[in-house]
Every structure is written in structure tokens, then in C-alpha cells.
Amino acid sequence: MGFFENIRRNFARFMSGRYGADQLGMTMVWTALIISIIGSFSGLRILTLLADALLIVVFIRMLSKDRYRRQNENQIYLQKTYKIRTAVTEWMNRVKNSKTYRYFTCPNCKKRLRVPRGVGSITITCKDCGYKFDRKA
Ligand SMILES: [Zn+2]
Numbered sequence: 001m002g003f004f005e006n007i008r009r010n011f012a013r014f015m016s017g018r019y020g021a022d023q024l025g026m027t028m029v030w031t032a033l034i035i036s037i038i039g040s041f042s043g044l045r046i047l048t049l050l051a052d053a054l055l056i057v058v059f060i061r062m063l064s065k066d067r068y069r070r071q072n073e074n075q076i077y078l079q080k081t082y083k084i085r086t087a088v089t090e091w092m093n094r095v096k097n098s099k100t101y102r103y104f105t106c107p108n109c110k111k112r113l114r115v116p117r118g119v120g121s122i123t124i125t126c127k128d129c130g131y132k133f134d135r136k137a
Contacts, residue, residue: 018063019070024077028058102137 032054039047064070078085090112094103101114104124108131113124115137125132 017065017067019065019067020062022070022074024074025058025061027077027081028054032058102135104133104135106131107133 032051035047035054036051039045039051061070061073094101097114100117102117103112103114105112106126106129109126109129111126111128113126115122115124115135117137119137121134121136123132123134
């Protein structure tokens, strides 16, 4: 057995039954990175210490064998951030599709609607409430 194969096996044995990475962990890593960058630019040592502390928590969670608790924490995180995560995803889709679609908000129910770009003046019918309104697309 080769040296690296040995390391790989030992690492796999060490990690078996441990929780590993999840969405909450990745968010904490990115947050720590941003705080750390701000800390090093502003010279505020407290921020770099905070980033280090956050990373320590991330590692403790990853190496944890209490999977049930870690999954619960992640679930709470996903529930509390659902609105902002879907808003970010929707915004990214809008930017990505901005060349092919125009986006409108229904004046009646505020539902977001999209129509193909370049179709000229059209009557848009809201798929949710059936309200009709005229726009140029
Ligand atoms: Zn509507």
C-alpha cells in the first residue's frame, strides 16, 4: 500500500460517521472570509479574530458525530434564510435571462411575470390572478 493511499484510508476512517460540510457550514466559511478581508483592510484585529472563531466553529461542526443536531441546525438555517435565498436566486435568473426576457410585476397581485423581449406592445395576462395589462416588451 502506497503512502498516499494510506493517508487517504486513514482520513476516510477518521471522517466516517462525522457530519462534514453543509449549507450552513459553507455560508459560515464565506462569512468568515468576508469578515477576514474587511478585518485585514480596516486593520481591526477583532474582525480577523472573529473570522478565526467562526472557522473553528465550522471545523467543530464538520467533525461532529452528532449528525442529528447538525442537520437540525442546518434545517433551521435553511428555513430562516428561505426568503432571501429565493430572492437572490430569482435576481440571478433575471440578470442571466435579461437578454431574452423582460420582467413585469402584476399591478393587481404583485406577482412577477416574464415575457419574451422584442414582441412589441402586448397585453399581459397574469397567470395567478388573471388581471390583464398592456406593456411594451
Ligand atoms: Zn396578478
